[in-house]
Structures are given as C-alpha cells and as structure tokens.
Amino acid sequence: xxxxxxxxxxxxxxxxxxxxxxxxxxxxxxxxxxxxxxxxxxxxxxxxxxxxxxxxxxxxxxxxxxxxxxxxxxxxxxxxxxxxxxxxxxxxxxxxxxxxxxxxxxxxxxxxxxxxxxxxxxxxxxxxxxxxxxxxxxxxxxxxxxxxxxxxxxxxxxxxxxxxxxxxxxxxxxxxxxxxxxxxxxxxxxx
Amino acid sequence: xxxxxxxxxxxxxxxxxxxxxxxxxxxxxxxxxxxxxxxxxxxxxxxxxxxxxxxxxxxxxxxxxxxxxxxxxxxxxxxxxxxxxxxxxxxxxxxxxxxxxxxxxxxxxxxxxxxxxxxxxxxxxxxxxxxxxxxxxxxxxxxxxxxxxxxxxxxxxxxxxxxxxxxxxxxxxxxxxxxxxxxxxxxxxxx
Amino acid sequence: xxxxxxxxxxxxxxxxxxxxxxxxxxxxxxxxxxxxxxxxxxxxxxxxxxxxxxxxxxxxxxxxxxxxxxxxxxxxxxxxxxxxxxxxxxxxxxxxxxxxxxxxxxxxxxxxxxxxxxxxxxxxxxxxxxxxxxxxxxxxxxxxxxxxxxxxxxxxxxxxxxxxxxxxxxxxxxxxxxxxxxxxxxxxxxx
Amino acid sequence: xxxxxxxxxxxxxxxxxxxxxxxxxxxxxxxxxxxxxxxxxxxxxxxxxxxxxxxxxxxxxxxxxxxxxxxxxxxxxxxxxxxxxxxxxxxxxxxxxxxxxxxxxxxxxxxxxxxxxxxxxxxxxxxxxxxxxxxxxxxxxxxxxxxxxxxxxxxxxxxxxxxxxxxxxxxxxxxxxxxxxxxxxxxxxxx
Numbered sequence: 045x046x047x048x049x050x051x052x053x054x055x056x057x058x059x060x061x062x063x064x065x066x067x068x069x070x071x072x073x074x075x076x077x078x079x080x081x082x083x084x085x086x087x088x089x090x091x092x093x094x095x096x097x098x099x100x101x102x103x104x105x106x107x108x109x110x111x112x113x114x115x116x117x118x119x120x121x122x123x124x125x126x127x128x129x130x131x132x133x134x135x136x137x138x139x140x141x142x143x144x145x146x147x148x149x150x151x152x153x154x155x156x157x158x159x160x161x162x163x164x165x166x167x168x169x170x171x172x173x174x175x176x177x178x179x180x181x182x183x184x185x186x187x188x189x190x191x192x193x194x195x196x197x198x199x200x201x202x203x204x205x206x207x208x209x210x211x212x213x214x215x216x217x218x219x220x221x222x223x224x225x226x227x228x229x230x231x232x233x234x235x
Numbered sequence: 236x237x238x239x240x241x242x243x244x245x246x247x248x249x250x251x252x253x254x255x256x257x258x259x260x261x262x263x264x265x266x267x268x269x270x271x272x273x274x275x276x277x278x279x280x281x282x283x284x285x286x287x288x289x290x291x292x293x294x295x296x297x298x299x300x301x302x303x304x305x306x307x308x309x310x311x312x313x314x315x316x317x318x319x320x321x322x323x324x325x326x327x328x329x330x331x332x333x334x335x336x337x338x339x340x341x342x343x344x345x346x347x348x349x350x351x352x353x354x355x356x357x358x359x360x361x362x363x364x365x366x367x368x369x370x371x372x373x374x375x376x377x378x379x380x381x382x383x384x385x386x387x388x389x390x391x392x393x394x395x396x397x398x399x400x401x402x403x404x405x406x407x408x409x410x411x412x413x414x415x416x417x418x419x420x421x422x423x424x425x426x
Numbered sequence: 427x428x429x430x431x432x433x434x435x436x437x438x439x440x441x442x443x444x445x446x447x448x449x450x451x452x453x454x455x456x457x458x459x460x461x462x463x464x465x466x467x468x469x470x471x472x473x474x475x476x477x478x479x480x481x482x483x484x485x486x487x488x489x490x491x492x493x494x495x496x497x498x499x500x501x502x503x504x505x506x507x508x509x510x511x512x513x514x515x516x517x518x519x520x521x522x523x524x525x526x527x528x529x530x531x532x533x534x535x536x537x538x539x540x541x542x543x544x545x546x547x548x549x550x551x552x553x554x555x556x557x558x559x560x561x562x563x564x565x566x567x568x569x570x571x572x573x574x575x576x577x578x579x580x581x582x583x584x585x586x587x588x589x590x591x592x593x594x595x596x597x598x599x600x601x602x603x604x605x606x607x608x609x610x611x612x613x614x615x616x617x
Numbered sequence: 618x619x620x621x622x623x624x625x626x627x628x629x630x631x632x633x634x635x636x637x638x639x640x641x642x643x644x645x646x647x648x649x650x651x652x653x654x655x656x657x658x659x660x661x662x663x664x665x666x667x668x669x670x671x672x673x674x675x676x677x678x679x680x681x682x683x684x685x686x687x688x689x690x691x692x693x694x695x696x697x698x699x700x701x702x703x704x705x706x707x708x709x710x711x712x713x714x715x716x717x718x719x720x721x722x723x724x725x726x727x728x729x730x731x732x733x734x735x736x737x738x739x740x741x742x743x744x745x746x747x748x749x750x751x752x753x754x755x756x757x758x759x760x761x762x763x764x765x766x767x768x769x770x771x772x773x774x775x776x777x778x779x780x781x782x783x784x785x786x787x788x789x790x791x792x793x794x795x796x797x798x799x800x801x802x803x804x805x806x807x808x
Contacts, residue, residue, distance in 0.1 A: 045381055047418060056645065058638035064670055065631035069757050072377055072629065093309060097637055097672045123762070139312035139354070146415035158365045163330070165365040173364035174349045174356040177384055177415060179372070184642050189696070190236055224368060247454065255479055256440035260566050263438065288446055288481045314571070372570035375451050380505070427763055427799060433716070506678070523696055528797035540747045545712070547747040555746035556731045556738040559797060572618055575750055604720035606750060607618060 048145040049153040050130070052169065054192040054221035058182035059155040061095035066153060075123035078116070079103040082129035085213055102127065106137070113140040113148075122150055130156035132211070133168035142175045144234035155182075160210045161197035161219070163227065184221050192221035197200050220234045238368035239336040240344040241321070243360065245383040245412035246374035250285035250346040254317050257344060266314035269307070270294040270413045273320035276404055284319045294319065297328070304331040304339075313341055321347035323402070324359035346373075351401045352388035352410070354418065375412050383412035429559035430527040431535040432512070434551065436574040436603035439566035441537040443477035445508050448535060457505035459500070461485040464511035475510045485510065488519070493532075495522040504532055512538035514593070515550035524557045537564075542592045543579035543601070545609065568601050574603035588612055620750035621718040622726040625704070625742065627765040627794035630757035632728040634668035637698050639726060648696035651689070652676040655702035658786055666701045676701065686713040695723055703729035705784070706708075706741035715748045728755075733783045734770035734792070736800065757794050763779070765794035 053059055063079070069170070070077045081093050082107035092101040106112070106127070116125060125144065133141070133154070138143045154176075158169045173179060186192040197205040200216030244250055254270070261268045272284050274296035285291040297303070297318070302415075307316060316335065318324070324345070326334070330333040332343045349360045364370060377383040391407030435441055445461070452459045463475050465487035476482040488494070488509070498507060500604045507526065509515070515523070515536070536558075540551045555561060568574040579587040582598030626632055638650070643650045654666050656678035667673040679685070679700070689698060698717065700706070706714070706727070714725045727749075731742045746752060759765040770778040773789030 045414070048415070056642065058635070058642065061638045061670075062631070062633060065634045067669070068670060069629065069631065073758070073760055095638075095670070097634075097641060097670070099670045099672070142354075142415060143419060147421050149749075163366065165361060170356060170365055173370075174361055175354065175384075175415075177382070179364075181369050181370070185646070187646055191368070193366075195330040223236070224239070224333060224366075225401075228334065228337050247451065249444070249451065251442070252443060252447050252479075256443045256477075259479060260438065260440065264567070264569055286447075286479070288443075288450060288477070288479070290479045290481070376455070378455055430797070432733070509669065524736075524797060526799060530803050545715075547743060552738060552743040552747055555752075556743055557736065557766075557797075559764070561746075561752050563752070573750070575748075605618070606621070606715060606748075610716065610719050 046145045046149045046151045048142050048175060049151070049178045049180065050172040050176035051153065051155050051180045051182055052158050054184050055157060055195045055219040056221055057182040058096070059182055060093050061097055062130055062182060063093055063128050063155050063179065064095055064099050064101065065187045066124070067126055070123050071125035076121055077124045077126055078122050080106045080127045081123070082132035083107040084132055084211065085129045106133070108134050110137065111140070112137055113143055116144050116150060117148055122163060125150055125152040127152070127154045130154035130172060131158070131166035131169040133172070135167050135171050138168055138171035138175060145177070157195055159195060161195055161205065163194060166209065166210070186223035186226050188226055189224060190223040190225070192223055194222045194224060194227040196222050196227065237340045237342045239333050239366060240342070240369045240371065241363040241367035242346050242371045242373055243343065244373035245348050245375050245410055246348060246386045248373040248412040249287070250373055251284050251319055252288055252290070253373060254284055254319050254346050255286055255290050255292065256318055257315070261314050267312055268315045268317055269313050271297045271316070271318045273323040274298040275323055275402065276320045297324070299325050301328065302331070303328055304334055307335050307341060308339055311352060316341055316343040318343070318345045321345035321363060322349070322357035322360040322391045324363070326358050326362050329359055329362035329366060336368070348386055350386060352386055352396065354385060355401065357401070376412035377412060377417050379417055381414040383414055383418070385413045385415060385418040387411045387413050387418065395397065428527045428531045428533045430524050430557060431533070431560045431562065432554040432558035433535065433537050433562045433564055435564035436566050437539060437577045437601040438603055439564040440478070441564055442475050442510055443479055444564060445475055445510050446477055446481050446483065446535050448506070449508055452505050458503055459506045459508055460504050462488045462507070462509045464514040465489040466514055466593065467511045488515070490516050493522070494519055494521065495525055497529065498524050498526050498532060499530055507532055507534045509534070509536045512536035512554060513540070513548035515553040515554070517549050517553050520550055520553035520557060527559070539577055541577060543577055543587065545576060546592065548592070568603060568605035568608050570605060570608055572605040572607070574605055576604045576606060576609040578602045578604050578609065619718045619722045619724045621715050621748060622724070622751045623733050623745040623749035623752065624726065624728050624753045624755055626755035628730060628768045628792040629773045629794055630755045632755060633666050633701055634670055635755060636701050636728050637668055637672050637674065638665055639697070640699055643696050649694055650697045650699055651692065651695050653679045653698070653700045653785050655705040656680040657705055657784065660703045668741070673708060679706070681707050683710065684713070685710055686716055689717050689723060690721055698723055698725040703727035703745060703797050704731070704739035704742040706745070708740050708744050711741055711744035718750070725780045730768055732768060734768055734778065736767060737783065739783070741758060759796035761796060761799055763796040763798070765796055767795045767797060767800040769795050769800065
C-alpha cells in the first residue's frame with residue numbers, strides 16, 4: 045500500500061540532501077521519481093533542490109495553482125513523488141497528495157519544517173502532520189547542543205526578528221534552528 | 236530537558252491504557268503525576284481515564300477555561316503531566332503546555348487522535364503535532380488488516396456518517412478506525 | 427506484507443499491558459490472535475501474560491523445543507502472533523518467526539528486553555533486533571528521570587548484583603530499569 | 618545527556634550521505650566532530666566517507682586495535698563522534714562507545730547495516746542494537762517496491778551468492794538490498 049510520508053525537521057537539518065538521496069536510490073533501480081519544490085523558495089534559484097553538501101538538481105515547481113492529483117493521475121510509471129519545502133503546500137494540495145497515495149497508489153514523500161519564526165504552524169505542514177501515514181523526524185542540533193525543534197528568523201545583523209509575515213525569503217533574513225528552551229529564553233528577553 | 240510528547244493514534248488503539256501504564260510507572264518510583272482528561276468526553280463518565288482492558292482512574296478535567304501554565308506553576312513536585320483526549324485542547328492550551336515543558340521544566344505527555352470523521356484536523360492536535368518535541372504513534376489495525384490512520388463516525392445502525400459537527404459524543408454515534416484506502420473507498424461510495 | 431515487529435524496552439515499562447491491548451484490538455474486529463509467553467518466566471504463574479495494571483490472560487508457553495513455523499503453518503486464520511518475554515527465544519526460533527511473517531504471511535509482534543543485568547545481549551533479543559522489520563521502543567524512566575535503557579538485578583535486600591547467570595527468575599531477585607549513566611555510575615562504585 | 622545512536626539500514630540507503638550531513642550541521646555551528654570509518658572497507662579508497670551523491674571527506678580509520686575510549690578521553694572539545702560502517706566494530710568497541718556517551722558525555726552516532734548476506738548479525742551491529750539509546754532506521758526500497766531490510770551478495774555476473782565468509786569486500790562481489798519476502802523467495806530457489 046502506498047503511503048503519504050512527512051519527514052520534518054527544524055531548519056538546516058538536511059532535508060534536501062535526504063530527498064536527493066531517496067531519488068538516487070529509486071533511480072538506481074531504474075525507477076522514475078517526480079520531484080517538486082516550492083516556487084516561492086528561490087534562495088538557491090527557482091526550480092532546484094539544493095543540498096548544502098553540494099549536490100543539486102532541477103525540480104518541477106509548485107505554487108497554489110498546482111493540481112497534484114490531476115497531474116499525477118495523467119503520468120505513468122511514477123514510483124514515487126518527492127516534495128521539498130512542503131510547508132508551503134496549501135491545505136487542499138495536502139488532501140490531494142493523501143489521495144495520490146491512497147487512491148492512485150503512488151507513494152508521496154514530503155520534506156518540510158513545521159512551524160514559522162513565531163512558533164505558528166504552516167497550514168500545509170499541520171495538514172501533513174494530520175494525514176501522513178508516517179511521520180519521521182530529521183534531527184538537528186540547537187547551538188546549545190540539544191535537539192532543535194523551532195525556527196528563528198534573524199536579520200542581516202544577526203538580531204532575532206519577532207514580528208513580520210509568516211513567509212519571508214527575500215532580502216537579508218535567514219533562519220536558525222533552536223530547541224524549545226532556547227526559543228523561549230531568547231523570546232522572553234527580546235520580544 | 237523536559238519535553239512535550241504527543242502520542243497519537245486512530246480511535247480504539249489503547250491510548251488510555253498507555254497513559255495509565257505511564258502513570259503507574261512513575262508512581263512505582265514514588266513520583267507524582269498529574270492526569271487530565273477532557274470534560275467534553277463523558278463516554279465512560281466524566282473525570283475518568285478508562286482503559287478498555289478494565290483499569291480506570293479518576294482524573295482532573297480540562298475545558299477551554301483551564302489555564303495549565305498557571306495551575307502547574309503553582310504545584311510542586313510534579314514529575315509528569317499526562318493528558319488524555321488531547322485533541323480537545325485549545326490552541327492556546329497547547330502553547331501553554333509547550334511552555335510548561337520548556338519553561339517550567341515539567342514533561343508533558345499528551346494522548347489523542349489527529350483528525351475527525353471527515354479527515355479534518357482537530358486544532359489542538361494539529362498544534363500538538365507542530366510543537367511536540369517527540370511525536371510517537373500508537374498503532375491499530377483497520378478492518379482490512381492495514382494500519383489505521385483515519386477515524387470514521389458511524390450511527391446507531393452502523394452506517395457511516397459524512398456530515399455533522401466536528402465533535403459528537405452524545406447519543407448513538409461511535410467511531411471506527413480505518414486505513415487511508417478504506418477511508419476513501421467508502422467515502423466515494425457513500426459520500 | 428506481514429512484518430516481524432520487535433517492541434523492546436527496559437524492565438517494567440508495560441510490555442505485557444501493550445501486548446494485551448493489541449490482542450484486544452484484533453479481537454474487537456473478530457480476528458484471532460495467538461499469544462505465547464516464555465515457560466521459564468513464572469513470576470506471575472506459568473502460562474499467563476500479566477499486566478501490572480491488573481488484566482491478565484492465559485497464553486501458550488514456549489521453550490527451546492517450540493517449533494513456531496510448524497505450529498503456525500498448521501493453524502488457520504491467525505491474524506497476528508504475539509510473543510511476550512521474547513528475549514528468551516532461541517536464535518533459531520527468531521529465524522523461524524521471521525519466516526512466519528515473510529513466508530506464511532502472518533504478522534508477528536514480539537515484546538522483550540534487550541540486555542541482561544550485565545549489559546550483555548540476550549541472544550534472542552539480539553536476533554530480533556537484527557531481523558525485525560520494525561523496531562519500536564516502549565519508554566520507561568530511570569529513577570533519575572531520564573529514559574531507562576538498561577536493566578539491573580537487585581537482591582532481596584535491595585543491593586545491586588553484578589555476578590551470576592544471565593537468567594535468574596527464582597528466589598528473591600528483582601530487576602530495576604536504569605539509564606546508561608546511572609548504570610555505569612553504580613557499576614563503578616559497586617562492581 | 619549524551620547518547621549512543623545507531624542509525625541502521627539495508628545496503629545503499631544513504632548512510633554515508635546522512636553522516637556527512639550531520640558533520641556539516643555540527644561544523645556550521647563551529648563545533649568539532651570526529652569521524653571514523655572501517656579500515657577494512659576500501660571500496661572508495663581507505664579512510665574516506667563517500668556519499669554516492671558525490672561528496673566525500675577523509676576520516677580516521679578504525680580496526681580491531683582501535684581503543685575509542687582512550688582516544689576520545691584524551692581529546693578535547695569533541696561535540697560528536699560519527700562512525701561509518703559500524704557493523705565492523707568489535708563487541709568491546711561498542712561497549713567502549715557506550716561508555717564514551719555515558720561516562721565521557723560525548724554523543725556517538727553510528728551508521729551501519731544489521732545483517733550479512735546470509736541474514737546473520739554482524740556482532741558489532743547486534744551489540745549496537747542492544748546498547749543504543751536511540752535506534753533509527755534509514756529506509757530504502759527493495760526492487761519490488763517494499764522496504765528493504767536484508768542484504769544479498771551478488772557475484773560479478775549478477776548471481777546471488779549464498780555461501781562464503783561474512784565479510785567480503787574484495788573482488789567483484791557487490792551487495793543488493795531486499796525485503797524479507799524477496800530474500801526468502803530467491804533463497805528458496807537458489808540456495
């Protein structure tokens with residue numbers, strides 16, 4: 045039985061690397077995969093899945109208009125669908141991907157983060173966590189050495205930002221992973 | 236470091252049994268636990284955590300007015316907080332429980348289901364999935380033998396119900412767990 | 427596809443409770459399970475799976491002569507095989523149970539501990555860990571509050587025992603779970 | 618508390634890639650890791666951890682004489698020990714690495730396979746599975762599409778080998794991952 049998988053982590057854990065490895069593993073068997081990434085995320089150029097270890101490859105992009113169920117029901121011979129930056133999926137798209145696994149019978153593996161810089165859920169991620177047949181964590185460490193679970197937005201001068209839009213990729217912001225304790229300690233001080 | 240745990244399953248997997256076992260394990264060491272269940276759920280009498288295997292015990296009840304952070308910051312010597320029917324937690328309560336773990340330093344273990352009879356998230360469950368330091372699945376089987384992940388509402392004559400309120404505990408409804416494939420097969424036919 | 431599962435923990439985590447819950451869940455669907463426990467373990471009377479929460483039920487016993495593959499290939503209509511105290515399985519029996527899952531197509535769920543009071547593997551447990559399709563941990567706490575992974579043998583006066591046979595169930599010994607750090611701290615002092 | 622981790626998989630899942638990613642993640646924080654691989658494994662040149670995606674880096678090698686506890690107790694400032702091809706560890710070395718985590722307080726993450734081409738445990742892997750504080754699976758697929766758990770040795774003409782030494786890296790053998798069912802189906806036919 046095909047399944048919907050959600051492999052989540054905090055920022056900078058190696059989700060794209062893991063995705064590229066799964067694609068490699070399928071293709072080594074001569075099987076075909078279908079890779080998507082979010083159009084909105086163009087940190088490394090639009091339409092690429094990029095591992096910080098070096099490897100990158102082209103991918104289809106999705107935006108809110110992408111109709112995964114229709115696209116994938118018209119494609120033959122897909123062994124697996126792989127989606128990077130899956131926190132940017134819309135709620136309806138997650139429902140469609142759940143049907144891709146359970147009605148079309150194609151495994152779907154989504155990689156993404158769970159919460160934004162304020163600790164709020166990305167709606168797509170919350171829906172993936174709700175419907176996934178298998179939820180798996182890719183671990184990363186906080187600067188304090190504990191497991192990171194939260195994401196913090198930092199401006200160009202390294203200062204934590206506590207207000208703003210949920211999605212900010214442009215400009216000089218970057219994201220740092222933290223454990224729950226550090227997330228609140230800093231928050232108390234600076235927010 | 237204390238953590239927030241979410242141990243989820245489909246209906247009828249044995250969540251209450253698992254909670255009672257964890258309470259027993261702590262108390263065997265002479266440590267004190269604090270047990271809550273949802274006031275809204277009175278299938279087995281209000282204020283009880285009841286295992287279908289037989290054991291049951293009294294528990295504090297929570298409703299939307301319960302202020303976990305304040306209650307627990309005024310209590311000494313709690314080794315662990317255990318919450319049954321955690322899908323009924325409010326979003327703010329989940330945020331507070333995350334702070335109970337990471338600011339007060341008390342482990343919090345929540346047991347609940349993820350989605351309702353229409354496959355929609357319970358808001359409290361979606362927030363637990365987003366913030367939990369550890370997400371663990373208690374497995375149960377669909378009538379077809381596969382792992383159950385979805386919940387179906389059935390009326391007193393055994394017919395699947397596809398419309399209604401998210402929460403319905405009164406009367407003659409009951410809930411049956413299903414795998415994703417069976418969930419949609421039936422849905423297509425009857426919905 | 428049927429699988430071989432190994433659900434392990436340190437002592438006193440609630441393995442028998444979990445087994446009884448799974449049996450209940452299958453039987454609630456009108457499906458038949460086959461339950462075994464080790465003949466060598468008669469702490470609660472031979473031939474019973476006993477939850478410390480109260481529930482118990484009769485089970486077939488296995489010893490080194492039990493031929494699981496032959497027994498189970500002659501039985502119809504078994505939805506699941508459940509084995510308690512699985513650390514006492516022989517290596518060949520674990521190989522047979524792997525074949526029960528993958529050749530006969532019957533799911534096998536084994537519950538047991540991993541290591542003895544000296545931190546040495548039980549051969550049956552080591553083979554289960556090697557062959558299981560799914561390895562899952564039932565968690566329990568050390569007296570210090572951390573996750574317990576090790577097992578300590580204690581005599582009737584509460585003193586840690588560091589020498590003796592791998593299996594000792596008779597008499598006044600009992601077993602206490604510990605985390606790795608406490609296991610070595612005490613060991614250094616007393617061994 | 619530092620832990621001993623064992624991240625296992627069947628062959629060709631991407632263990633080395635995962636190890637390199639963890640190293641990268643630590644170093645990105647300015648923290649130092651210590652990487653070992655087995656001297657016996659020189660498929661990609663001795664003393665390298667090599668991802669099939671491309672990235673590789675030099676690593677210390679271990680053989681049966683390596684005394685991890687002494688080496689690591691003399692080294693300052695190691696945030697994490699990473700060991701590739703950990704199935705080749707000796708039993709005593711695994712015990713030492715457990716002490717590195719719990720006495721020296723340094724996290725140790727081991728990557729390896731569990732069983733050889735005949736389904737027999739590697740002694741080092743069996744001991745890691747017994748002592749690890751955290752056991753995590755890196756998944757890979759069998760040619761049939763199911764999860765691979767077993768490893769098969771194949772000669773230069775693609776024929777399955779069912780007899781030979783546990784360790785064979787020289788010459789023209791290679792290894793292919795399989796699920797339990799395919800492992801036995803082929804075995805019955807050819808062995």
